[in-house]
Amino acid sequence: MNGELLVKRRRIPEIDLLRGIALCLMMFHHTIGDLYDIYGVEAVAFQYDSWFYQVGRPIVLAVFLGVSGISSRFSRNSMKRGIRMVLFSIAATALTIFVDGFTDVGIILFNVIHVVALSTVVYAAVEKWAQRQEWIPSQFPRPQDKPKETVYQPHYFTGVLIILGSIGIFIAPMIEPVLPQWSNNPFL
Template structure:
């Protein structure tokens, strides 16, 4: 982008806080055995809101990006590094197509959609979202279709954001970026850098390091008798 859109960093910062909160709850339940339901109710929707915010903002940013494919490759490689790390921790349940894989693939695909008419782009996004409802009910014996949202009956992943339906949210972000931000509109007007926007500006590095930091903190708390 020629000029950074400060409020997008602010929205990313909010998403970062929601993400860290959700993963803290997840870690307490999954790794430390506390009776907290993260797969439904408030915490489930809180985590989904964070992810949807990241995806929508990425769609907006991709519209302005000068080299979205380079960014896509970078994000996808980070995703594969996380796949390798989680596989080493637990080869039976690791991250196979998490949000970084999804965002990387979406950035790689985004140049194919930039020149599509805005109305058609929204219709396509809605079609992808609707297809997700159908794909969610499908199962296959082919173990390689999971990036599209079609899985085997035994598929599992600690983090899973398939292209269908979530690419629909990404496309809506692209359409919003074109129809709103590209025309100079802003939701909050001009913003100065603040704590939230600072978090948002460094959201990728925070994403990469926050889980080891959380787990270390919680492990120390367990050893200290706090948990």
């Protein structure tokens, strides 16, 4: 142990439950999308009905992105994890560009994984800056750090991001028709 302070990290079952539900709903959404778009199964055509596409889908996205944001607060190194996700996002986009050359399925330029990756990097940078300004205490103080008398000022940054992200998710279907058509991909 070498005199290091070891903290046992516990999982929060409620967050894990919400994450699991959101992942199952996303898998359901993508499965029925493939069944309809690729195989033409009419039984799952409800995916494009307004109640599902403009209400159900944004709720699932809001839960998934909210849980991802909350999880970022508990991460020891959000920046490292965010950079790995950005690299994965770039690789996913490159792969869809390559596959689109053969299949004309479509290119994924910016999707949920891109949103989570970019949000994680931005959150990690802002959190580090806020800790330097002593607006929020460091979540993982190092043993060599001297204890400071910092008055904790509640920060509302996470809540503001969740609210703005949720508003953005519900506004996206209204903005989508205005944007230029970049891809044939129905999941953009």
